Amino acid sequence: MSRSTSSENIVATATAGVTGAYEGQSLAWKFSIAFFTGLTLYNALELVVLILVSFTRYRGLYFWSLLISSLGLIPYAVGFVFKFFSVLDGNLRFISVALLTLGWWAFLTGSNVVLWSRLHLIVTGEEGDRILKYTKWMIITGAIVFHIPTTVVTFGSNGDLDTTGFVHAYNVVERFQMTGFFLQESILSFIYIIETIKILRQSLRPETSRLMYQLISINIAIIIMDTGLLGIEYASLYILETVVKGFMYSIKLKLEFAILNRLVRFVGGDDTGGGSLTARSRSLTFVDTEKAQNPVAQRTNTNLSSNIPDFVDLSKVKTDYRYADASRIQRISRSREDDMYGTDIWEDNAKS
Structure with a gap:
């Protein structure tokens, strides 16, 4: 009986705090709150410093989404410390709720935008354009559908009128939005995993395989962490x-931040202020068996393919690349260079 009562008390104190401060006497819970929020603040401040010293050009969707999501962790952690430990009483408690809500908006959707902002590096062609378009609208729709109702019931649960009704609504909405964000982040991670596996099948260089395996491992880790939170x-x-x-x-x-920076340099751009457009061609090695076995075709195409990267398999080209649309090539080249120097690719993809 004492064990069941004790476990019930633990759960009861853990669910407390939705409507206000933590009023339990458990040192374990108080230590957990202080420990995890302290780690969150430390990691957030470290990330902000790393971002500011790593980037030489403070622009572009990748930079701003990474910076904003990292900064968002700070008011989120501070807001919950103020809330759980009753640092601000009376009407001032809404400052705590506002801080944690603002930070939650910033880091949660911001982290998805970070993943999306570098998705174009591994998806290509018309299929890649569709993936970018649909995932972009998935993030925008999720921000509206999940953030707004949760914000309403969060403030209502910490108000003065009918908090019981708002708490019941909060419990439903919170699970709904967490499940939605879990699916959203899982979709982005699975896209990275699938497209990375495709690159691994074509790569013969060990350094390329090492980077791709790291990318897969990190996205699997993201899915595992999201599953634990859920x-x-x-x-x-x-x-x-x-x-x-x-x-x-x-x-x-x-x-x-660690793996996407390496991915940028691998593909050919470098948001930190440099890079080479031929980085990917040096990292990837594709085998063109048809050209290797046909010396005549190889001699014929020598001059025509001199400007084509090494990783392009000309035997798979179905159209006459000798008469390619020069204006389109220039547009693609400019878009690659713009991205290298931090142009906002969200807007670029929206236009396309």
Whole structure:
């Protein structure tokens, strides 16, 4: 009986805090709140410093989404510390709610935009354009559908009138939005995994394979962390879920920052202020068996293909590339260079 009562008390104190401060006496929960929010703040500040010293051009969707999502972790963590420990009482408590809500908007959707902003590096052709278009609208729709209702019930749960009704609504909406964001991030991660596997099948260079395996591992880790957060939410451990969420997203942003920077340099651009358009051709090696076995075709196409990267298999080209649309090639070249120097690719893809 004492064990069941004790476990019920633990769950009860864990679900407390939706409507206000943590009023329990458990040192374990107080330590957990302080520990995870401290780690979140440390990781966020470290990320901001790394971003500012790593980038020489402060522009572009990748830079701003990474910076904003990292900065968003700070008010999120501070807001929950103020809320759970009753740092601000009375009407001032809404400052805590506003801080954590603002930070939640910034880092949660921001981390998805970080992944999306570099998705164009591994998806190509018409299929890649469709993937970019649909995932872009998925992120925009998710931000509207999931953030707004959750914000309303969060403020309502911490208000003065009918908090019971708002708390019931919050429990439903919170699970709904967490499931939605879980599916959204999983879709982005699965796209990275699938497209990376395609590159691995074509690559013969060990350094390329190493980078692709790292990209796959990081996206698998993101899915695992999201699954863990979703499990904590469905277990109704509100305090644990809120403080662990900030910590896990700070880890995810660190992983994304590390691997996506390498991916940029691998493909051929460098948002940190340099890079070579031939980086990918040096990293990837494609075998053109038809040209290797046909010396006549190889001699015929020598001059025509001199400006074509080494990783292009001309035997797979179905059209006469000798009469390619020069204006289109120039547009593609300019878009690659713009992205290298930090142009906002969100707008570029929206126009297309």
